[in-house]
Amino acid sequence: MPHDGEADVALEWCLMQDAYRSGFIAVVGRPNVGKSTLINALIGSHIAITSSRPETTRKAIRGVLTTDNAQIVLVDTPGIHRPRTLLGQRLNDIVDDSLSDVDAVAFLLPADQPIGPGDKRILSRLRSDFARKNDDGSLTWKVPLIAVVTKIDELDHAALVDKLIAINEFAAFSDIVPVSALEKDNLDEVKQVFIEAMPEGPQMYPEDQISEESPSETIAELVRGAFLEELTDELPHSLAVVVDAIEYPDEDEDADSDEPRAANAPKPKAQVHVSVYVERDSQKPIIIGRKAEHLVRVKKKLRTPINRIVGCKANLDMHVKVAKEWQSDPKKLERLGF
Ligand SMILES: Nc1nc2c(ncn2[C@@H]2O[C@H](COP(=O)(O)OP(=O)(O)OP(=O)(O)O)[C@@H](O)[C@H]2O)c(=O)[nH]1
Numbered sequence: 072m073p074h075d076g077e078a079d080v081a082l083e084w085c086l087m088q089d090a091y092r093s094g095f096i097a098v099v100g101r102p103n104v105g106k107s108t109l110i111n112a113l114i115g116s117h118i119a120i121t122s123s124r125p126e127t128t129r130k131a132i133r134g135v136l137t138t139d140n141a142q143i144v145l146v147d148t149p150g151i152h153r154p155r156t157l158l159g160q161r162l163n164d165i166v167d168d169s170l171s172d173v174d175a176v177a178f179l180l181p182a183d184q185p186i187g188p189g190d191k192r193i194l195s196r197l198r199s200d201f202a203r204k205n206d207d208g209s210l211t212w213k214v215p216l217i218a219v220v221t222k223i224d225e226l227d228h229a230a231l232v233d234k235l236i237a238i239n240e241f242a243a244f245s246d247i248v249p250v251s252a253l254e255k256d257n258l259d260e261v262k263q264v265f266i267e268a269m270p271e272g273p274q275m276y277p278e279d280q281i282s283e284e285s286p287s288e289t290i291a292e293l294v295r296g297a298f299l300e301e302l303t304d305e306l307p308h309s310l311a312v313v314v315d316a317i318e319y320p321d322e323d324e325d326a327d328s329d330e331p332r333a334a335n336a337p338k339p340k341a342q343v344h345v346s347v348y349v350e351r352d353s354q355k356p357i358i359i360g361r362k363a364e365h366l367v368r369v370k371k372k373l374r375t376p377i378n379r380i381v382g383c384k385a386n387l388d389m390h391v392k393v394a395k396e397w398q399s400d401p402k403k404l405e406r407l408g409f
Contacts, residue, residue, distance in 0.1 A: 092141040093272035094174030096265055099197070101189035104179040105221040105252055110134045110145050112252040113262060135275075141266040142274050146173065175215040175268035176201060178242075182234050182249065183225035186241050194242055215245040215268040219261060224251040286380045287314035293376055294345055294389070297369040302357060309350040310358070311394070317381060318342040341385040343377060348394040358391045366391075 098106045114134040136143045176197060180190060202210040218238050223231055231249065238247055246264045250257045295312040320339035349358055359366055370387050377385050 090140075090271045091273065092266055092269035093143070093275055094269040095144045095146060095172065096175045096177050096268070097146045097173040098177045098179065099193055100179030100181075100221075101187075101193065104181045106179055109179065109219065109221060109250065109252040109261070112255060112258055113145065113265075136262070136265075137274070138262065138266065141269055143265055143269060144275070173214065174270055175217060175265070177217045177219050177265070178244070179219045179221050180238055180241075182220050182223045182231060186237060190241070210243070212243070212245065216242070217264055217268060218242070218244040218247040220247065220249040222251060222253070223249045224254045224256065286317060289380055290314050290317075290343060290345070290373075290377055293373055293380075294347065294369065294387075297372050298347065298358065298365070301360075301365050301369055309354060311348040313346045313348070315344040315346055316342075317385075318344070319381070320383065338384065341381045341383055343381065343385050343387050345387060345389045347389055347391045349391065350394065350396055352393055355391050355393065 098110060100106050111134075114136050134145045136145060178193065178197065180186065197216065198210065201213050201216065203213055205211055218241075220231075220234060220238060226234065235247060235249065238244070245268070248257065248261050248264045250261050252258070291312040291314045294314075295310060298310055298312075319341050347358060349355060360368075366389055370389070373387060377387055
C-alpha cells in the first residue's frame with residue numbers, strides 16, 4: 072500500500088503525463104543545415120521550401136504539428152547571415168520576429184560539418200535573447216535550447232559520437248538529439264523532445280491544419296522552390312513569386328444550367344494565376360527556358376501539391392514579369408510581400 076504522500080505524487084505524475092502541451096518552437100541554424108527538410112519530415116507534408124542552395128527560405132513559415140497529446144507550431148527561419156542587401160536585412164528582421172515569443176528553440180547543427188563561425192554567431196544571438204546571467208556569472212536559458220544534429224546519414228557511428236561530444240561542449244543544451252530528416256531516422260525522438268519542451272496549454276489549431284499560411288502563400292513558396300530546383304546555377308535570389316488570384320470553379324454552374332453536362336465532359340478546373348518576378352529582362356528567358364521547358368516542368372512537378380492545396384484540379388497559369396532591382400527597392404519589396 073502506498074503512503075498517502077506517495078499516492079499524491081503518483082497521481083500528480085499521472086496527471087502530468089496526461090497534460091496537453093502546446094507552444095511555439097523556433098527552428099534556427101545557419102543556411103542549408105536542413106531546417107525546412109526537418110519541418111517537412113516532422114509534419115509529413117511539403118510546407119517549407121527546401122533546396123540545395125543556401126538561403127532559400129525567406130519567410131517564417133509555420134508548420135503545425137499535432138499529436139495525441141500536443142500541438143507544436145514550428146517557426147521556420149531564414150538562414151541567419153550577414154545582410155548584403157535590403158532583402159538580406161528584411162530576412163534578418165523576420166528572424167527577429169520568429170525568435171520573439173517562442174517556448175523553445177531548436178538549434179540545428181549539421182553532423183557533416185564542423186562547428187563554425189556561423190554557429191558561434193547564432194549562439195551568441197541566442198544568448199543575448201534567451202539567457203539570463205546568474206550571480207556566479209553562469210548562464211541560465213529562459214527557454215529550453217535543443218540541439219538537433221542533422222544529416223546523421225552522412226556519418227558513421229564513431230564520427231557521430233565525436234560530433235555529439237563536440238556539440239555537448241559547444242553550449243549547455245537542454246537536449247541533444249541526432250536526426251536524419253532525409254532517411255526519416257530518429258524523427259519520433261525529435262518529436263518527443265520537442266513535446267517535452269512545450270508548456271502545458273490548449274490545442275490552438277484544428278487537428279487537420281498543418282500550416283498557418285494561406286493557400287496563396289503556400290503556392291507562391293512552392294513555385295519559387297520549384298524554380299530554384301529547376302534553374303540549377305542561375306538566379307539564386309532575384310526571383311519573387313506572387314499568387315495574384317485563385318479562381319475556384321463555379322459549383323453552381325451545372326445546377327443553374329438547363330443543359331446537363333455530358334458524362335465524359337471534363338470537370339472545370341480552378342485557375343491559379345501566378346506572377347514570377349525577375350530583376351532584369353535578360354533573366355526572363357532563363358526562367359522560361361527553351362520552348363518554355365522550365366515552365367512546363369514546374370507546372371508538371373507542382374500539379375499534385377497544388378491540386379491538394381486548392382482542394383480540386385487546378386491549372387497553374389504563370390506569367391514571368393520584370394520588377395527592376397526589386398531586392399533594393401523598399402516599395403517593390405513591400406509589394407512582393409517582404
Ligand atoms: N544527407 C542529408 N541531407 C539533408 C538532410 N536534410 C536536409 N538535407 C539537404 O540539405 C540541403 C538543405 O536543406 P534545407 O532543408 O533546404 O535547408 P535549410 O536549412 O532550410 O536552408 P535555408 O533555407 O537556406 O536556411 C538540401 O539539399 C537537403 O536535401 C538529411 O537529413 N541528410
